[in-house]
Amino acid sequence: MSPARTWTLPDLAQVRMDGELPSRADLPTIFDQLDYQLACQAYLWALPLVSYAQWQNQHRKVFGANDFDLVHYVTYRDRLGLITANATTPYILNFIDLGNTGPLVIEVPPGHTAGGFSDFWQREFGILGEMGPDQGRGGQHLILPPGHPPPADADAYFVHHATGMNIMFGFRTLDPDPERARALVEQVRVRPMAGQAPPTRLISPAGRTWSGDQPRGLDYWIRLHDIYQHEIVDERDRFYLAMLRQLGIEKGTPFRPDERLTTILTAASASGELMAQANTFAKRFPGAKYRSDRTWDLAVQIEHSDQRGQYEDQLLERASWFYEAVSFSEAMKSTIPGVGQAYLSTYTDADGNWLDGGAAYVLHIPADPPATLFWSVTVYDASTRCLIDNEQQRGDRGSRDTELVAREDGSVDVYFGPTPPPAGETNWIQTIPGKHWFSYFRLYGPLESYFDRSWKLGDITRS
Incomplete structure (x- = not known):
């Protein structure tokens, strides 16, 4: 495949007009913009498919697993x-x-x-x-x-x-x-x-290095083309498949983008990921906030396994969840006290700033978290959305930790930062300078005070 050339997003405002029509000399600029926009939308649409295809690829290429393992x-x-x-x-x-x-x-x-x-x-x-x-x-x-x-x-x-x-x-x-x-x-x-x-x-992965997050650059489209060859076509996706065809991705046809298309697809995968990050880390869905006075979101915005709303399919809700996570089950959206799980997520501190791996923070967890089984708070790398790969080789703290130190009133403070806090290492999760992170707070068997939102989890605050 041809190497990508330096490319600037076409500016349609600069297209010259020949009367009421665009100049024929500027038609390539319009088509570059069209194909770029198609690719950005196709990127968001394909996130869950490419995610599982990448993981399947790692099972086969890194771990040597076949269909029956x-x-x-x-x-x-x-x-x-x-x-x-x-x-x-x-x-x-x-x-x-x-x-x-x-x-x-x-x-x-x-x-x-x-x-x-x-x-x-x-x-x-x-x-x-x-x-x-x-x-x-x-x-x-x-x-x-x-x-x-x-x-x-x-x-x-x-x-x-x-x-x-x-x-x-x-x-x-x-x-x-x-x-x-x-x-x-x-x-x-x-x-x-x-x-x-x-x-x-x-x-066993046996310590081998592997990556289940969606590939970047042209590799995103290579993975998408490959899995498309082995999948059925859903009726609801036919317009998106028309977009893929315009981008050189077709069933039964090799993927051989020329220099122009390689450049556009590489740029669109970068822009598509920026859109995915904003769509995930700054959710703008109605009701996304768990409480209006806290930074915590309801992490899962998908309503049902079929990803269908009343009048439309949940395209951006799906893209939000499957950029930052893998798999969905109805149990993740439990509405029955004591059953299933609940997932809260936060990407910023109490002041609305991205969480910084070089800074120190504290999370106050009030007494009696509403979980029948257990609760946990976990740190993820914002770039990979995977567990933080720290020297500690631990990215969570929770109620199953026998060494966790609670206050006299039963509340717990969890600390985050590159070095241990004055309180010691027991309730500390190590972060990495130069990298942003985000956190999930999980409740297993969530109770009534979670559903009525009367239990008030603290924000992650700079210490």
Whole structure:
């Protein structure tokens, strides 16, 4: 591919007119602007698809996982490439191309698990474990590719109809005993409904460097072109696919952008990410703030797994969440006290300034956070949206930390900064000078005072 040339965004105000029409000599300027705008919008539209495609690529190229394996993320280092990973519980998952496997069977043993299946637009289409149809009793889950009829013996399975050819299968173990949890994971099997498959391997990242965040520059479009070759077309996306065609991305056609298009796509991926950052880190959705007197947002702006609103699909809400995070389930939007999770996010300090890795801050957490199970506060790198890769090799503090120090009234102060605070290291999360960061506050099993917003989490304040 041709190297990118220095390029300035075309200024349509400078287009010369020939009467009521643009000068023919300036038509290339107009078309450059048109293609650039198409690319910026396509960037935002494709964020969830490219995110999962990138992660699938890392599973295959870095970890050597095939369609029938599982990758087990246990350690902090394992999760450093995972966008806004939970730092407290392990992940077990893989990305599967049903075009390779055909109908797929996943055998799960009885036990305390929670998980499910989603397509590469990150729309959940099936649940397993304690919240699923097996209710933790185990069983065989059959995944049917789009349009595939159920088999004659469908009653022998929990049947799920995939909404895409590429899927993510993932789950977490809920048993606090690590040995029992590991034994359960080792019993999970992934196999085709018909024919033989190699044994399901449990693969560890084993400290290897990997990245699940969306690629930058032309690599973003290369990844998008590649996954498009292996995916079905949703009716709602046909206009966006027309945009891709104008940008040289077509099904069944190699991606070979010329110098002009390479330059435009490279610029548009940079501009698209700026738009994604603003759309995520300065949410302007109605009701995005958890409380009007605090900086904390409701991190998840998607309403339902199908990403559909009453009159329109949630394009920018989807782009916001899937720029900063991966996967969605209805449990993340729990409306029932004691069930599911709640995610609050903040990107600025109490004064409205981006959080600075070279500065010191404190977060005051009032007594009795409204969580049935536990709460945690986590720090993420603003550039990668992944766990902060600090010397501490720890990016969170929470109620499961036995060493966490509380005040006499039960409240907790958590400190952030490049060096330990005078209070010591116990409640401290190390940040990195020269890098911005943001934070999630998670509540597992949120209670009524979260839903009625009477519990008032402090802002992150410079100390």
